[in-house]
Amino acid sequence: MNWITDNKIPLGDWMEAFVDWLTFNAAGLFDAISVSLEWLILSMVDIFQMFPPFVPMAMTAALAWFLHRSIPLVIFVVVALLLILNLGYWQEMLETFVLVLAATTLSVIMGIPVGILAAHKPWVYTILRPILDLMQTIPTFVYLIPTLVLFGLGVVPGLISTIIFAIAAPIRLTYLGISRVPEDLIEAGKAFGATPFKLLYKVELPAAMPNIMAGITQCIMLSLSMVVIAALVGADGLGKPVIRALNTVNISQGFEAGLAIVLVAIILDRICKAPGAKEEG
């Protein structure tokens, strides 16, 4: 039985060779992506920081009111944001928010078309499904290493890792939504002379919208759950104080930073969720 252990299959070496090959051959490309994404995120953070804290606060509260017409929610949003400001995590909160926003936007921009394609071409989904499963089950730290190598230290590997983790949600739910559009609605669209394009954006997408919205909400929450891990590779945000607290066994800092993350999560969840649920009524 020794030969089994003696002749180790060099899977890891192959992967490393592949990543090396990528670094060697496509370094320019990865650098370009890295630089431009980093610039985008940092300048967005800068823009948000130009305003005094009450401006984003008022905007969030207004958005909550506009979408839900719920006074308790508006009060909660304001109080939670004031608490974050008071704890001294305003800047980190903004950085996290921008990271989540960027990761979600990119995931949605890439994920929805892939989901639509998968719903229309069954073979695409057959190929896609194991890949999505892999992306969601493989431990995050594992792909943190190659992204770190490819994109260098900073916010971009964090962003890429977040996207890898979160993009499955919009893909899966778009796929689900589009493939579950009632057959008679599709037929009605066809019967009234819809072109394939009109059928997609006048029938299929509106019909799948509750699912797609759920996918986006899920994507936001998954992105947020990655902030601590993103901080490991140097992304700024609320993850950093958590890591720092862990390294210094600082209970009070860990608790406060953790609380700030939870508050951001609740705000995002409450604001994003219901517009989809409203249509069910």
Next chain:
Amino acid sequence: MTSLSSATTTQATDMQEHVSAISIRNLDVIFGNWSHDSLRMLDAGKTRQEIIETTGDVVGVKNASIEVQQGEICVLMGLSGSGKSSLLRAVNGLNKVSRGELLVRDGERMVNIAECDANTLRHMRSKRVSMVFQKFALMPWLTVLDNVAFGLEMQGIDKATRRDMAMEKLKMVGLDEWHGKYPHELSGGMQQRVGLARAFAIDSDILLMDEPFSALDPLIRSQLQDELIELQKRLNKTILFVSHDLDEALKIGTNIAIMESAEIIQHGKPEDIVLNPSNAYVQDFVAHTNPLNVLRGRALMTNVEQLERRDDTVVLDRHNNTLVTLDADGKPASASRNGQALGLQHWEEGQDLDQIQADQLMITTPDISMRDAIEIRHRTSLPVLLCEDGKCTGMLEDDDFYHALLGKHFNKETG
């Protein structure tokens, strides 16, 4: 109340231009991937079951040929799985035609849906043929008004124009006040009215209706049937209507095509179907229908030749000694019962039945509906005399009505 089916039949005969709106010849529709093999098996006379076992294909329609004239309501009737919906859906290309010809009128020309390209098909769907669905198929995220405007939106008409046009059609079905609501806020009957308005909105000549009223409760169903008949009279659309309910078919159909296991087994006027069912399957359907609105005097009457004669006097009812005297042309001149003279009075369809008095022998045409004839018989307590071209041709008595109501009229010949 005059019978609705008789109204449509007269209307259809009035404008008999004999212009085909839909012309279907030897049409096969097969669902599945092996339609060549399946067609070969079909030609070899194999049954649906044998084909599904060998190739896995389902035969939807087999060798169907049917002409639908402009302005006609043609009802495709049959049990579920008989292929009626498959045939209907082939007309606007929702089902692909496997073989045969399917011509649909496009202005002056006929377009063969079976082999036209995608652009032509889209043109036909957006301008010529519209559809009403069994489960309404309204877009839940659109308001009632925007649902009605849906077909116009597909044509790329701008929002303001299409909303104006949609509003007009919404008024037509009496739902203009509901324009801002969403479909789920409406009852089933109202939702189907919206479906109807949506189909009317594109001003197509041909309407395909796939069991549009089956999902509604009976009262609403009957109401919508009446409305459809009214609208059809006003707008003169050609309607291909699928139904599994013979009563519905008899009520609204100008012609009825009965389908059984993918084939059209009988095609004719409602009365023909009821009087001469072509096989046991149709007979079974007919036995469960109400003949009151369908059958006419001609089919039920006892011929004047069969009645007992005493010189120029004909005995209508021996028991009460009801006699009618005919002149040399065979025209009724006078009538009496038990020696007492009776008045003679003419009645035509549409006249008020309440005006009829007892002891008046009513003279009418053989085209009278069974319902009206019974009403007259009931009011006068006398037989009903039927005359055509001034000549007495027959009469209707209780026996004739009972015969029809008990479904024993199958073998009685028309005219």
